[in-house]
Amino acid sequence: MGRMPSAERRRQLVEAAIRAMTRDGVARTTTRSICAEAGVSLSVFHYCFESKQALLEAAIETITGNYVARVMSAVEPGATLRETVRGALQTYWDHVTAHPGEHMLTYDLTQYALREPGFEHLARAQYEQYVVAAAALVEQVRAPRGLRPSVSVETIARYLAAVIDGLTVQFLVLGDDKAAAAQLDLTAEQLVFLIEG
Incomplete structure (x- = not known):
């Protein structure tokens, strides 16, 4: 994916997290699986969320x-x-x-x-x-x-x-x-x- 404003990346990760957690449950959803769902790298996650x-x-x-x-x-x-x-x-x-x-x-x-x-x-x-x-x-x-x-x-x-x-x-x-x-x-x-x- 190309460069995207951080607010948009955060929204993208939140939406991916909601989809993944709805499907797999909160406990089984990892930051890696959220990144995979969003189609971004783990470094993007850490840039957007602490x-x-x-x-x-x-x-x-x-x-x-x-x-x-x-x-x-x-x-x-x-x-x-x-x-x-x-x-x-x-x-x-x-x-x-x-x-x-x-x-x-x-x-x-x-x-x-x-x-x-x-x-x-x-x-x-x-x-x-x-x-x-x-x-x-x-x-x-x-x-x-x-x-x-x-x-x-x-x-x-x-x-x-x-x-x-x-x-x-x-x-x-x-x-x-x-x-x-x-x-x-x-x-x-x-x-x-x-x-x-």
């Missing part, structure tokens, strides 16, 4: 950022609060059902980070990113309507992150589309209640 840990952090940020961008773009300004919340949940859920391997990867990343000495902070950062993303969504649907929830946006965001996390892993294990749809409807109702205060 460690596998730094690459994993970038992968978590990328995955979460992609989810957030997808969900935020689905928010319809003229829709009712319930339609907006349910639509945002459905947009996320459509990705879960279309790309279950990527969602399994997020759990694999969490488990790997919790078990690997020195990586624990990555699991905490991953879940804090989920809360930040959920809070941004709540603000995006709350603020234009001038709603003042009876509990803090952070509390709603932590609740939303926990519920979505549980629903996702339950679906990955059970694969029950009908139950998932009913649970998403219930989650939307609960969120509307909390956001409206």
Whole structure:
């Protein structure tokens, strides 16, 4: 490959890491296998990232950022609060059902980070990113309507992150589309209640 800006190389390596880890699992994915997936030399990896840990952090940020961008773009300004919340949940859920391997990867990343000495902070950062993303969504649907929830946006965001996390892993294990749809409807109702205060 020709010369490429380092930011583009980093993106290329992160995307290759996500593909490789989705396919092979986090523990079995090495920096060499990531470089092979990206079609670059190991020296390129070391130029872009100081460690596998730094690459994993970038992968978590990328995955979460992609989810957030997808969900935020689905928010319809003229829709009712319930339609907006349910639509945002459905947009996320459509990705879960279309790309279950990527969602399994997020759990694999969490488990790997919790078990690997020195990586624990990555699991905490991953879940804090989920809360930040959920809070941004709540603000995006709350603020234009001038709603003042009876509990803090952070509390709603932590609740939303926990519920979505549980629903996702339950679906990955059970694969029950009908139950998932009913649970998403219930989650939307609960969120509307909390956001409206």
